Amino acid sequence: MKLHPIWQEYPDLQPELAKTLDLMENSVKLKNKPVEIAVMEMVHAGGKLLRPAYQLLFSRFGPDQDREKAVALAASIEMLHTATLIHDDIVDEADLRRNLPTIAARFGNDVAVYAGDYLFVCCFKLLADYAGSLRSLQLNSRSMEKILNGELGQMDRRYDLTMTVDQYLENISGKTAELFALSCTVGPLESGASEKFAKECAQIGLNIGIAFQIIDDILDYSQDATAIGKPVLEDVRQGVYSLPLLLALEKGRSELTPFLQKKDAMTTADSQAVYRLVQQYDGVARAHQMATRYTDKALKAIRKLPADAADTRGELEQLTLRILGRKN
Numbered sequence: 469m470k471l472h473p474i475w476q477e478y479p480d481l482q483p484e485l486a487k488t489l490d491l492m493e494n495s496v497k498l499k500n501k502p503v504e505i506a507v508m509e510m511v512h513a514g515g516k517l518l519r520p521a522y523q524l525l526f527s528r529f530g531p532d533q534d535r536e537k538a539v540a541l542a543a544s545i546e547m548l549h550t551a552t553l554i555h556d557d558i559v560d561e562a563d564l565r566r567n568l569p570t571i572a573a574r575f576g577n578d579v580a581v582y583a584g585d586y587l588f589v590c591c592f593k594l595l596a597d598y599a600g601s602l603r604s605l606q607l608n609s610r611s612m613e614k615i616l617n618g619e620l621g622q623m624d625r626r627y628d629l630t631m632t633v634d635q636y637l638e639n640i641s642g643k644t645a646e647l648f649a650l651s652c653t654v655g656p657l658e659s660g661a662s663e664k665f666a667k668e669c670a671q672i673g674l675n676i677g678i679a680f681q682i683i684d685d686i687l688d689y690s691q692d693a694t695a696i697g698k699p700v701l702e703d704v705r706q707g708v709y710s711l712p713l714l715l716a717l718e719k720g721r722s723e724l725t726p727f728l729q730k731k732d733a734m735t736t737a738d739s740q741a742v743y744r745l746v747q748q749y750d751g752v753a754r755a756h757q758m759a760t761r762y763t764d765k766a767l768k769a770i771r772k773l774p775a776d777a778a779d780t781r782g783e784l785e786q787l788t789l790r791i792l793g794r795k796n
Contacts, residue, residue, distance in 0.1 A: 472516045474790070478783060481521060484539055488520050491543040495590045506571045506583040510550050513568060518791060520546045522651040522676075525787070526669050528780045529773065530659025532600075540598035541658060544591045545651050548608065551587035552615060552647075554580050559619075560706060604654050611650040618642020626707035627731055629721075633714050637678065644684075645677025652676075672769045679762035679792050682755055685710035689743060689752050701739045705732060711758065713742070716751030724749075763792045 471489070475482050492511050498504035520542035527538040556562075557570040558580050564570065572580035595605055621639040625631045652673030657666040688701055689712045703710055709717075709728075717724055724745050727738045734742075746752060766788055773781045 519651040527655030529656045530661040532660035544594040547591040551584040554584035614642045614646040640681040644681040648677030649673035675766040682759040712751035716746040716749040720749035
């Protein structure tokens with residue numbers, strides 16, 4: 469399977485990421501062919517494998533360099549991530565992801581639910597086979613709980629015009645940033661690094677994940693559907709209010725509220741008006757500033773990582789700058 473072009477600049481990571489994809493593919497063995505096909509399509513859908521890459525890089529910070537284990541843990545994390553994407557698309561009734569039909573849109577909700585469930589099973593099978601202790605299983609279980617709580621928090625606040633920036637940050641810390649934090653924690657922990665060091669790495673991942681989600685939300689107000697691989701402003705129509713809109717509401721609430729009160733009856737013209745007002749009231753610019761603050765926190769901590777792993781530290785810095793600048 470082909471890797472995303474982003475990894476051409478990281479030749480030492482390419483072999484392990486390729487093995488990660490191979491292991492994911494080889495882990496899928498189902499008698500039910502529709503579900504198996506759906507799972508394989510998601511595995512082959514062209515994701516960037518960012519979370520496995522962070523897991524593989526952070527796994528170099530430790531005395532026990534079992535690269536087979538590192539690859540297996542990377543595959544388990546990507547399977548967990550893929551499962552959450554499938555289930556998210558079902559809940560959101562999304563038709564597109566990465567400019568391709570979602571599993572639910574193509575195969576129906578029943579097949580999609582089972583495909584996501586099966587990927588959860590694959591994730592924990594790999595952990596059971598390769599994790600050196602119950603600690604990694606505990607971390608994965610707790611991460612799943614935090615991801616779910618973030619999703620539930622987002623669901624609870626749909627169409628909520630009183631939602632605050634702090635509540636938004638709490639939600640994305642769970643639904644997006646937690647998996648980045650897990651990716652940066654499991655690697656060093658399973659390589660024999662200390663709990664204290666692993667917790668410091670988790671904070672790096674959390675800051676990366678928060679910045680990543682803010683930037684993803686900014687794209688909804690700055691690029692077209694083809695560029696981001698999904699319909700623009702779909703979140704707003706579904707009552708999911710992200711940071712650019714929340715910040716714009718602080719200055720332009722009286723103008724924005726009439727459009728948002730229409731809820732799912734919002735027209736294309738209404739969406740375009742919301743888009744313009746978010747730009748006009750500096751929602752995008754201020755969201756960029758907040759993303760930059762979280763990016764800077766992550767980079768500052770990365771630069772303090774052990775000096776004897778300078779090459780890995782440099783790759784982490786370069787990768788973080790790349791993805792948080794959304795350079796393709």
